[in-house]
Amino acid sequence: EDQVTQSPEALRLQEGESSSLNCSYTVSGLRGLFWYRQDPGKGPEFLFTLYSAGEEKEKERLKATLTKKESFLHITAPKPEDSATYLCAVQALIDAGNNRKLIWGLGTSLAVNP
Amino acid sequence: ETGVTQTPRHLVMGMTNKKSLKCEQHLGHNAMYWYKQSAKKPLELMFVYNFKEQTENNSVPSRFSPECPNSSHLFLHLHTLQPEDSALYLCASSQDHRGGTEAFFGQGTRLTVV
Numbered sequence: 001e002d003q004v005t006q007s008p009e010a011l012r013l014q015e016g017e018s019s020s021l022n023c024s025y026t027v028s029g030l031r032g033l034f035w036y037r038q039d040p041g042k043g044p045e046f047l048f049t050l051y052s053a054g055e056e057k058e059k060e061r062l063k064a065t066l067t068k069k070e071s072f073l074h075i076t077a078p079k080p081e082d083s084a085t086y087l088c089a090v091q092a093l094i095d096a097g098n099n100r101k102l103i104w105g106l107g108t109s110l111a112v113n114p
Numbered sequence: 115e116t117g118v119t120q121t122p123r124h125l126v127m128g129m130t131n132k133k134s135l136k137c138e139q140h141l142g143h144n145a146m147y148w149y150k151q152s153a154k155k156p157l158e159l160m161f162v163y164n165f166k167e168q169t170e171n172n173s174v175p176s177r178f179s180p181e182c183p184n185s186s187h188l189f190l191h192l193h194t195l196q197p198e199d200s201a202l203y204l205c206a207s208s209q210d211h212r213g214g215t216e217a218f219f220g221q222g223t224r225l226t227v228v
Contacts, residue, residue: 004156034216036219041202041221041222041224042221042222043118043120043204043205043206043219043220043221043222044157044204044219045219046216046217046218049215049216087157089157098212099212100212102159103156104156104157105156106154106155106156
């Protein structure tokens with residue numbers, strides 16, 4: 001069964017304390033992995049798309065990496081404004097007709113204390 | 115205005131009421147989506163529209179009725195809802211309805227059914 005699992009469920013960091021969030025997946029045919037950030041009471045905000053193992057993307061203090069089984073979102077020297085829920089979604093191939101579906105994880109709730 | 119705009123931001127309705135959620139995108143995208151977000155659950159895709167045509171309906175109860183008059187506007191008509199329908203309803207748009215490109219989300223409508 002296609003599945004996306006994010007860990008940890010919640011993470012509390014001190015300002016400046018670097019860490020990583022994990023998104024592991026089991027899908028039959030990966031067509032892309034997306035990272036989003038969601039602030040309370042708002043819609044998700046797109047961060048990155050990764051398409052193949054070994055790919056890396058960076059934006060400010062965030063860096064996303066991808067292997068054949070998982071993706072990491074590395075946060076370097078986080079600030080309080082990085083506090084949010086980080087969502088991972090995997091696009092999987094569902095049949096030979098190139099039809100796809102997007103499978104979402106439950107997210108990691110990150111709190112960065114000043 | 116830019117991006118994806120949803121109205122209203124908050125809605126409280128009784129189980130016998132009829133109401134509508136509105137979504138407008140200013141990104142020139144071809145595809146629009148309705149998602150439901152509930153606590154402790156991953157994002158649930160409800161409906162997908164591509165160039166005004168519905169391409170996906172993920173077994174959503176008939177008390178939710180979508181309408182897409184053009185590629186920039188999307189509505190979700192609600193009637194005789196149940197308390198378990200209380201959730202954050204998110205509208206999104208993307209260039210590609212097959213999920214190959216990132217989606218841009220609105221702020222959401224927080225719906226409470228009493």
